[in-house]
Amino acid sequence: MKVRPDQLEQHLQKNLADIYFIFGDEPLQVMESADRIRAQARKQDYSAREVMDVDAQFDWNLLLDAANSLSLFAEKRILELRLPTGKPGKTGSKVLQEYAQRPADDAILIISSGKLDGSAKNTKWFKTLDQQGVLIQCWPINAEQLPGWIKQRLQSSGIIAEPQAIQLLADRVEGNLLAAAQEVDKLFLLHGGGKLNFEQTAQAVADSARYNIYDLVDSALLGDVARTARIVGGLKNEGVEPVLMLWALSREVRLITRIAEANMSVDAAMSRQRVWDNRKTLIRRALSRHSKLRWQFFLKRCAKIDKVVKGVEPGRAWDELLMLSTQIAQ
Known part of the structure; x- marks a missing residue:
């Protein structure tokens, strides 16, 4: 059937x-x-x-x-x-x-x-x-079907978006449904449910010609400290919300910590965590630089920065994010 x-x-x-x-x-x-x-x-x-x-x-x-x-x-x-x-x-x-x-x-x-x-x-x-x-x-979603898929995805999160905003997202992700789902999650994180206009979407969606939060994660995992620091500065200048950067970093740190803690080979752990093939090399590089205890420390740092971002604890969110991302890259 x-x-x-x-x-x-x-x-x-x-x-x-x-x-x-x-x-x-x-x-x-x-x-x-x-x-x-x-x-x-x-x-x-x-x-x-x-x-x-x-x-x-x-x-x-x-x-x-x-x-x-x-x-x-x-x-x-x-x-x-x-x-x-x-x-x-x-x-x-x-x-x-x-x-x-x-x-x-x-x-x-x-x-x-x-x-x-x-x-x-x-x-x-x-x-x-x-x-x-x-x-x-x-089956993959084709270009004609993608705006409808994104609209339904937004609605499932309680977001009613303008047609121009939906088309912007479709153009941005170019058929990558996982990227589209991540953009929807970011928009909900920033604006919650309700109406979403083109301007709000344009501000939230990273322009692929500039630095974006995914560039930051990849650079940190790759171990390029200087580029990681430049990306943090670029994102700050572009007005990217610290909460989005923390979301991206925390997501990756949490994943790698689970892999580091697994009582099995790295390849088996990555398979269990459903890591995409094109990301496995990055994760191996990151795991080779830091121990399990170090990744657990990074995860605790993410929790601390979350409190700083929310104003629950004193501190400068951008300084904390720069320190965390460059420590991961070292």
């Missing part, structure tokens, strides 16, 4: 399927589709969760063992299988077919993957999942 991402909410109001297979080359839609399924499962008392990340050394018997074992406390379970390549291999193909024919009685299985090549859809494992479960293919 095939369900589009925009049909998923309606589908979930009915009975949950035993198996969901979410795939496509639009990471945000894949991630949020899985989030919706998990949320609905929790409403139906699926309280336990097991996550399995497939790599070259993955033991496919873990999936069968999970299917055949019962929860210690008779809890219903969410089993998640992350298949980044979309290629389970010979053993994985057999296991997926076997599981689909005899799914666990007390669990639902959510399989998530990137884009599949054409040949994958002709395989036995894919056809079996199609017959026994629900397939959710996440």
Whole structure:
């Protein structure tokens, strides 16, 4: 059975399927589709969760063992299988077919993957999942569809934006839904719900020709202290709100701290945290410069700066942000 991402909410109001297979080359839609399924499962008392990340050394018997074992406390379970390549291999193909024919009685299985090549859809494992479960293919949003997608996203945050403001966002993100979602989050952070005009949007959305908060994060992770300091100064001169800079830095520091604290390899931890491939090198560089304790210290600094920004504690927000970002870069 095939369900589009925009049909998923309606589908979930009915009975949950035993198996969901979410795939496509639009990471945000894949991630949020899985989030919706998990949320609905929790409403139906699926309280336990097991996550399995497939790599070259993955033991496919873990999936069968999970299917055949019962929860210690008779809890219903969410089993998640992350298949980044979309290629389970010979053993994985057999296991997926076997599981689909005899799914666990007390669990639902959510399989998530990137884009599949054409040949994958002709395989036995894919056809079996199609017959026994629900397939959710996440297609990229094209240029004509993007303004409508952004409008709906804004409305879900309680923001009613002018058409010109929506088009500005669409032009800015150039089809990148994750970037669009981040811009919507920033706008809500700055202006809250209600009406949003073009001028407010233009002031909040970073011009790609200038420094922006993402440049700051990347420069700090890369270890370029001088450029990081220049970007902080540039953002200050451009009138960027300190709260936006702190939001971007805190988000990355929190992610890297989780990776540093994980009791597994860096690659496995990044896979579990759903780190994009194009950011893995930056994060490895940052992790190589600082210990786990240092990242925990940076996270505490973020909490302190948040109080400074809010006026709860004394201090100069821009000085604190400069110190934090350059310390990360050192």
